[in-house]
Amino acid sequence: MKTPWKKPFPPRCLTIAGSDSGGGAGIQADLKTFTVHGVYGMVAITSITAQNTKEVRAIYDVSPEVVASQIEAVSDDIGVDAAKTGMLSNKEIIHAVSGVLKKYDFPLVIDPVMVAKSGAKLLKDDAIEALKNELLPRAKIVTPNRMEAEILSNEKIQTIDDAIKAAKKIKKEYVPEAVVVKGGHISEDSKYAVDVLYVEDHAILLEGERVNGCTHGTGCSFSASIAANLAWGYDIIEAVKNAKEFITHSIKTGINYGSGHCPVNSSSWIYIPAEKFNIIKNLEQAVSLLVDNSEEFVKYYPEVGINLAMSLPSWYVKDENDVAGIPGRIIRIGKKLEACYKPEFGASKHVAKSIIAIQKHDPSIRAAMNLVYDESFLENAERLGYIISGFDRKFEPEDVKKTEGATTPWGIDFAIKKIGKVPDIIYDVGEPGKEALVFIFGQSAKDVVEKALRIIRSN
Incomplete structure (x- = not known):
């Protein structure tokens, strides 16, 4: 159930992620999502990328110390009601983020950005291990796609039953409160996209229309929406259901910018x-x-x-x-x-x-x-x-x-x-x-x- 928001200002959400110069993913997508959900958005930038709808041309990682300082600066003064992580780039940044988050107890949504839509790995093995062991246990909710869930669970996922098994295993091993295995890459010939939410000791299947639309920034916007819903006081199940409805709408109303993977359209929500x-x-x-x-x-x-x-x-x-x-x-x-x-x-x-x-x-x-x-x-x-x-x-x-x-x-x-x-x-x-x-x-x-x-x- 939703907890009444009693403070004299809107909730505050922090994104710890990379910058997408194309505006479709990363902190840009997160801030757009925060805005349409009525929460105040803040950032801790982990990497600066030069990218568009077709390619990533350059990546510059911010120093771990500066990443940690950004988190501390906003948390100590403005305050954080919920946060999410996206692209964390390398093990040193993961160490820094994990370390500084020990000082705070706000709910954290982790989008474990490890594998691209193409299947290409975005994190080296040592960074993946750091993410598993240091950050996932701090999470309230983890939102892997099929390929990321396979890495985290060491299970092959081809069906919904496979996704349930993987989600259960991830929750048991890394102890977040909930795991959402996103269904965009599962049973892709189906007219439905089914996300598996594993919370407490059972799975909830969240079925939605499979939309062939603009999908760049889907994972970022979905996890940011969950964080925003948590910040407003929704419980895990409601937060994920609301985010599912939001991201389906954002994909469906995407505008075909560029000549590659066009971005989701968060602003259409309002x-x-x-x-x-x-x-x-x-x-x-x-x-x-x-x-x-x-x-x-x-x-x-x-x-x-x-x-x-x-x-x-x-x-x-x-x-x-x-x-x-x-x-x-x-x-x-x-x-x-x-x-x-x-x-x-x-x-x-x-x-x-x-x-x-x-x-x-x-x-x-x-x-x-x-x-x-x-x-x-x-x-x-x-x-x-x-x-x-x-x-x-x-x-x-x-x-x-x-x-x-x-x-x-x-x-x-x-x-x-x-x-x-x-x-x-x-x-x-x-x-x-x-x-x-x-x-x-x-x-x-x-x-x-x-x-x-x-x-x-x-x-």
Whole structure:
């Protein structure tokens, strides 16, 4: 259970690890993770690396004395509620870290960085022995990947049962409170990634979606998340479960930077919920503006109703569920427009598809609204300098016509190719049984309504 945090400031977390100049792993990943978990982050840098998503070009180890001094400096003054270790480089640094940690009793998460994803050893044998004998017994939780667990347990791991056996052996031999054998490299053909948490005298299997995404910094961010959860007062099981959910999300939302292993995206953990809140507020403001000016809009009200939609930034958009719209659309009652429901994500299909389609050509566009096709509206827009293009369904290929929901994306692409640029407005001239429409695009829902209102008032 979570222990209520009673101090008048946030928890404090320390990472003892190397620096990744690419920002994807090491102390950079740890500090990002600490920040999104609401804890105050501190560092003791063990090594400075020159690396990117493809390679490590140079490594410079900090002296053991300076590593120890960094730990003492922050612990003695600021205080530490939980800490984690990452890359410890050599046996001398491990000796120094082990020695100085004897002075403090904060919970410690050890990510035993010994083997890379490629299987290459990152620590010499004497450093591995120092890590085993001097540091692991100090740990509250140890988080090896499959290859590291094999070294620590001297057991071959191919299945979940093997991982349970190894975790039990590591806990018995090195006496941490818990061991998490990470499942990313176990049963890789499975659609699930199963982490084995061995705590007290039993194993808990933590099953999650196996995500084929950005994985650079996964181990660092996972262990940092566990440390942050421990700092807040969560017990071991809750801390690891929370970290599992966090790292799955961070892999899934990774952004494809570089040409190698792209990094996990810790910031999405708080950015996406915050941006969803902002989108809903923007849509509410836009709907209010539209409703307040109903009499000017009703002339352009289509039989299918008006929908107004806004998406997350394009790099987070996978489908219509990442686009918010108005459930039931905006309806006409006499000369008044009304939104029957509050904006929701996944509430728009047609307008959402138009946004997703146009984002492939211009990622900055995030919002759209449909009105009825009206030549005077288009003439006004052109006179104001807006870029306009459109499509005629008579040119629509048969395979597109037969596919539900494919017409709008095809039409958007057609309209853009026709003029060689991304327009502000795209019209659909319709066909028998399909109403002619106009789509107004912009960077926000409010921007779209203001643009439409400007065009209407230019009469």
